Amino acid sequence: MKNVLKIWLVDNTVTVDNKDDKIGQLESSGNLSLQDILDEMHKEDTGLRPETIEHVVKLYNRVVGDLILSGYSVNTGLYHAVAQLRGVIDGGKWNPEKNSVYVSFTQDKELREAIAQTSVSILGERQSVMYVAGFSPATAIAGRPFTVNGRMLKIAGTDSSVGITITDSKEQTTPVDLNMLAVNNPSQLTFIVPAGLADGEYTLTITTQYAGSTLLKTPRTAIATFYVGTKPETGGGSGGEGGGGGEAPDPSE
Structure with a gap:
């Protein structure tokens, strides 16, 4: 196949x-x-x-x-x-x-x-898609600011799932305190990485109901891989400085 x-x-x-x-x-x-x-x-x-x-x-x-x-x-x-x-x-x-x-x-x-x-296979252009395009700096440091670039990322909505979480390789999830969200724009989020996270590869999950001038009835999610500490030079993870993360289907379409 x-x-x-x-x-x-x-x-x-x-x-x-x-x-x-x-x-x-x-x-x-x-x-x-x-x-x-x-x-x-x-x-x-x-x-x-x-x-x-x-x-x-x-x-x-x-x-x-x-x-x-x-x-x-x-x-x-x-x-x-x-x-x-x-x-x-x-x-x-x-x-x-x-x-x-x-x-x-x-x-x-x-x-x-x-x-x-x-x-x-190129499916065409997605104008309303939510996605993670990259990070600044390329790797995060626990307790320091970390910026996520992309589209339709703004945290908004009242659903209990709305927010940002960080999951390690053992599937232990740490929520990001939204009081530590310094920038909350559609194209950029900046937050303080939770202190105490060990160096390594993590999964970033961003869930929001934001859809421009309206709120979605059903939240959507963007997922990307990033590193705390030094990223392995020859590692095989996805996401990171090169950008790109997963996306959920767009309920507004």
């Missing part, structure tokens, strides 16, 4: 003076959990029981994780992973407050070959 990525053409918010400059915004197909992936594997009719597939996949994840964090450079064919270090080691002693470990993922042969066989 040939893979197809569907994209919308949206304004490039960086080049304000060029009204014809467009960038591609991925049409999200949704979010999948490990269980969703296991269900897809079971549909392949391998003859394996669902619990067998789950056991093998979880065993694989654990073994790969243990090997990476034992200092091995792991090449799965789909990706290459290796542990990396952050921070200057003062006095020859490891200091968890200054030093940390992260894992760098880069695409490998199988994924590169799959990308080469993937086509892009």
